[in-house]
Amino acid sequence: MANLTGTRRAAIYCRISQDRGGAGLGVARQEEDCRALCARLGWDVIAVHTDNDVSAYSGATRPEWTELLGAVRRGEIDAIAVWHVDRMTRSPRELEDVIDLADRHGVELATVSGEIDLATPTGRMVARMLGAAARHEAEHKAERQKRQRRQAAEAGRIAGGGKRPFGYEDDRMTVRSSEAEVIREGVRRVLANESLASICRDWQTRGILSPAGKPWKPSGLRRLLASARISGRREHTPRGSWESTRPLLGEIVADGVWPGIISHEDSDRVRRILSDPARRQRVEGTTKRSYLLSGIxxxxxxxxxxxxxxxxxxxxxxxxxxxxxxxxxxxxxxxxxxxxxxxxxxxxxxxxxxxxxxxxxxxxxxxxxxxxxxxxxxxxxxxxxxxxxxxxxxxxxxxxxxxxxxxxxxxxxxxxxxxxxxxxxxxxxxxxxxxxxxxxxxxxxxxxxxxxxxxxxxxxxxxxxxxxxxxxxxxxxxxxxxxxxx
Ligand SMILES: [Zn+2]
Incomplete structure (x- = not known):
């Protein structure tokens, strides 16, 4: 259904989410691509709707999407441009709603990744297949997230429910200088090849405690010093990492908005040392060595x-x-x-x-x-x-x-x-x-x-x-x- 000038009135729909390569496809990029697509099709962009929706699968409400559907029903727009079908919907039911609307209002749909004609059976089949594939991916993601949340919860329990990361105040942004000094010391000592158990024993005698008020253990210290957070960087556990427990090192995806306590270089070196499997065995095998030169x-x-x-x-x-x-x-x-x-x-x-x-x-x-x-x-x-x-x-x-x-x-x-x-x-x-x-x-x-x-x-x-x-x-x-x- 076209307006009086014969040009289709199009709405662009963008969705912020954490999928697609982990960092998410930026909204700016989605909109830019969709605008180029509309220009190519000769569509007139009259609205851009953006939902901040980390996962459509979780059933989170999408006010802008609802708004857009309303505009379709009122006959205000007659075309929708999205980056990919999975931007628009991830549940088969939502997709059927869209197909239904397209049927009744003659709305055209175009995606940057390939146009889909919801008016033909083949187009609908393609849309359903793409939707199913997206849903499959979403379900896997949900499973992973569940596992991650469980691990986070377990870690939280060890930390006594306190969410504050060591070295930072409750706002997770302000550096707590006394603890930052301790972190820098720990990093220096690991770089000097000292064992985590030895550092923990020393910290114990000096009364240095974790945010939960407990003495440091090698496993906790290992995670602390290997975390990208203390170098002011954000870390993401990559997709396709199939381990049953959270890997020590995630993928460093971005600079954090919080200040770092140690340099990126030191962080990279410490992460390398602490992820060395040979070292791990040493840490777990021998905790005490009273004889300085045994083995040497x-x-x-x-x-x-x-x-x-x-x-x-x-x-x-x-x-x-x-x-x-x-x-x-x-x-x-x-x-x-x-x-x-x-x-x-x-x-x-x-x-x-x-x-x-x-x-x-x-x-x-x-x-x-x-x-x-x-x-x-x-x-x-x-x-x-x-x-x-x-x-x-x-x-x-x-x-x-x-x-x-x-x-x-x-x-x-x-x-x-x-x-x-x-x-x-x-x-x-x-x-x-x-x-x-x-x-x-x-x-x-x-x-x-x-x-x-x-x-x-x-x-x-x-x-x-x-x-x-x-x-x-x-x-x-x-x-x-x-x-x-x-
Ligand atoms: Zn001998």
Whole structure:
């Protein structure tokens, strides 16, 4: 039905929603495309209706849509332009209403993604199919959202119902400076390779509590420090992520409107470190390490073939005196032939490491190795992007789940290998804020716990071989052979 000039009076309908690639298709873009479409069809745009409706499927009311239908019934418009059928309706019943209206009032419908003629049976079938596909997608989305809400609720319970994120006030915008300082400290310590359990223990003794007033646990601290929120960025769990629990890392989709507490760079590095599966096992496996050098010391007793035993030494006290020993473990090659006093060994290794760190030449060589790390960063970033792209392909059904798993496997293997390498070469972070004069470092060493000290030691040496004691000498530093990393 045309007006007197013969031009169709068209209404553009836009809907804000969270679907289509996660970020939603902007309303400005929807309107722009629809206006271009109307111009092409020679339609006269007399109204633009926009509903802010995050999900049509949830049955939320859409006042502008209702308004538009009213205008159709009153005969004020005779054409509707939408970006896609799923902008207009997602329920079959609503679609039937539209088809019915189109029938009775001769309304034409045009979509940017392809015109649909509701006046013909074929056009209606296409519309119904598109509607069904959209509904299928919406149902899946509803399922995901339900799961997410449940997880949010569970997290909320752990947080004691308090919604305030650590580091921010109740408005989620204002930085709480005392907590921001704690977050920055936590990030520094993770970058220095300290374990989450160790940081939690320290915070516990200092009385630092979560917003729920509870002591920090490694799992909670991990989520806090890996969250994009603390760098002022918004994170979105990507579609096509099929894990049963919320993945640690979502996709960073936008800058947040709130201020960041740490830099984007630090956030990216911490996220990489905390998502390293090797690290995760370490965190869950060993929570306490009272012996600084267990596993770093290697038994140096020669075997029959002349090679040294090489077994990692572990802490084993005798008569209350802490020692490192080549363990006597039946069924292994450990020779059980070497032991050394733990306290004196710790001191000796500490002094050797601090002396090395005081040497400009040694630091120069370490820095050279960190340059190799930046190439690894690049490779890791590329692999991570490829994984995301694959997940998207599968989310949008461009590849099958099987194809996805096959393609994913080789990338993940390479990724884990590179992450492991990176954790070995990324020493600048471990040592920043520590290196200084010998006396400075000795002072800082005193303030550190064993996990922090261990990070310093392993940033400098791969291992230390310990020869069996000479019974005639009380303490012999020559028994220790250092395998320096640089
Ligand atoms: Zn041995």
């Amino acid at each position: 010391l290697r038994c140096g007793k020669p075997k029959e073939n002349g090679e040294s035993c090489g077994w990692p030494m572990s802490g084993r006290p005798r008569s209350g005196v802490p020692r490192y020993v080549c363990p006597n473990v039946p069924g292994t090659d450990a020779c059980a032939g070497t032991a050394t006093n733990a306290e004196r060994t710790d001191e000796h290794v500490r002094d050797m490491v601090l002396a090395a760190l005081e040497s400009p030449a040694f630091m120069e060589r370490l820095r050279g190795q960190d340059d190799a790390g930046s190439e690894l960063y690049e490779e890791i970033r590329e692999d991570e992007e490829e994984l995301e792209a694959l997940a998207r392909d599968m989310g949008e059904r461009r590849i099958t789940r099987k194809e996805w798993m096959v393609a994913r496997q080789s990338i993940e293997e390479r990724l884990n290998l590179n992450r492991a390498k990176l954790s070995k070469v990324s020493r600048a972070a471990v040592l920043s804020g520590f290196v200084g004069t010998f006396e400075d470092m000795q002072e800082r060493w005193k303030q550190m716990n064993n996990s922090q000290r261990r990070a310093i030691v392993t940033a400098c040496v791969r291992s230390v071989e310990v020869s069996p004691a000479n019974p005639r000498k009380r303490w012999d530093p020559d028994r220790f052979v250092f395998d320096w990393v640089a």
